[in-house]
Structure formats: structure tokens, C-alpha cells
Amino acid sequence: MTAKIGIATASLFPLHTETALLQVAKLGVKNVEIFLNSPSELVGEVFMSMQDTIRDYNLNIMALHPFSSPMETLYLFSAYDRRVTEILDLYERYFAAMERLGARIFVIHGAFTTAKCSDALYIERVSLLTETARRHGVTVAQENVCYCKSGALDFLCMMKTALGDSAAFVLDLKQVRRVGGNPLDYVDALGDSIIHLHLSDCTADDDCVRIGKGEYDFLTLFKRLEQSGFSGGGVVELYRENYGEYSELRESVEFLENLLKNA
DSSP, X not given: OOOOEEEEGGGGTTSOHHHHHHHHHHTTOOEEEEEEOOGGGGSHHHHHHHHHHHXXXXXXXXXXXXXXXXXXTTTTTOSOHHHHHHHHHHHHHHHHHHHHHTOOEEEEOOXXXXXXXXXXXXXXXXXXXXXXXXXXXXXXXXXXXXXXXXGSHHHHHHHHHHHGGGOOEEEXXXXXXXXXXXXXXXXXXXXXXXXXXXXXXXXXXXXXXXXXXXXXXXXXXXXXXXXXXXXXXXXXXXXXXXXXXXXXXXXXXXXXXXXXXXX
């Protein structure tokens, strides 16, 4: 199996986004997911700095993740129409920026588990966002998140059925672990609707550790993904306390690349 493996700038938080992007580039890693931490990063000198880094280091921006995910419950999945309009306007700014950065996957968390949002309303809102994104050549992908409705595999299966060909998912391994699930079950259920991966290792005592320092069977995961028709890629996404030097992020990428090469 071949798959592009990269690093999420979220792994370098709280570095400023443009600094994190440059740091990843200096590690020699070409594939990146950008986590934008402020609307101000969509314009001006910060945005131009990111464009310069992408051009100078020939980076491939695999996906973009907005800092505003917690807002989605109150805005996108609200019954209050003005808030829905406002977040669609905000996210369309993201989509326009993604066109300029060459990014094609937009990651959403969706509504919290406590949100008073019916399945029908959820699908309606995701469809609205998907239509807006499509105008910019962007695919909206639902990430599984333990504290959101999307943490439940049954909910994701409902989305896949309801959205049909437009259903797209980001599989986050640590988030699956946090609901007591098995990533392979998610692969089997969602199939080729999975288009992007958030990758981390684990031990019996820790659900998120540096890749290659844990016990997770990545080879079986990638083989199952290949069988399902997966054609996307994935990024190493850790918390800052999960590793020491930035070079360890590159080593995590190399671990997975070597695994795939020798599979």
C-alpha cells in the first residue's frame, strides 16, 4: 500500500501557525495538515508567510483543520438561522483560503454529544456546508471525536447512509481509543468514505504516544484500509507533551513510511 504520511501543525501547538508550518518544512516533511488557530491567519502577512513556505519547500497541504470546531455546536448545528449563516460565511473564507493553499480536505468535529440536534438537522447542516465547500473544490470530512456525536460509530454509519456519495470521514486513532472502540471496526463500517487519517500510537496505559514507541499494529490497519479502497493519506497528530524534540515527529513519519514500504 502507498499512502502519503505527514505531520499536523497542531502537534506543535502553541507555536504560531506559520512558525509551526515552517518548522515542519525544515524537518524535511512534505505532507502537512494545517491547523489554523485564528481567523486573522486567513489574511495579511501571516497568510502570505504560509504561502511562501509552501512554495519554497514544495509542500503538499493535505487538509485544513479550523480552531473553531467547538463553535460548530452553537453555530452550524443551531436552530438559530442567523448563526448558521454566520458560520457558513466564516467557513467559506476558509474554503477560499484553502484554494490558494492547495488544500482539499476540511476537517469538522461537529456537534457535542449534549447538543439538541436531531440526526435530520445534522445531515441538513453538513449538506449545506458540503455544498458551500464544493464550490471551492473542497471536501468536508467528519472526524470522529470522543466528546461529539461523531464519536459513536453508529452515528457515523448514519451519516454515511444519509449523505451517500458526499460522505467523507477523518479517522482519528486516539479518538477511537477514547470511546473504547477498535479502529478496524470503523474501517470496515465506513470503507472508502474514509479519506484522511490522524495517526498516533498507544500503550496499555496511554491512548496517545509517539509513533513507534507504542504497541499499535499499524500494519494491520493499513492493510485493512487498502482492502476497503482507501486512497488518502494521514498525518501524525500528537499533543506537545507526547514527544520531546521536533525531530521525533519526523521519526514518526519515517517509521510509518518504512512500514508501508516494506509491507
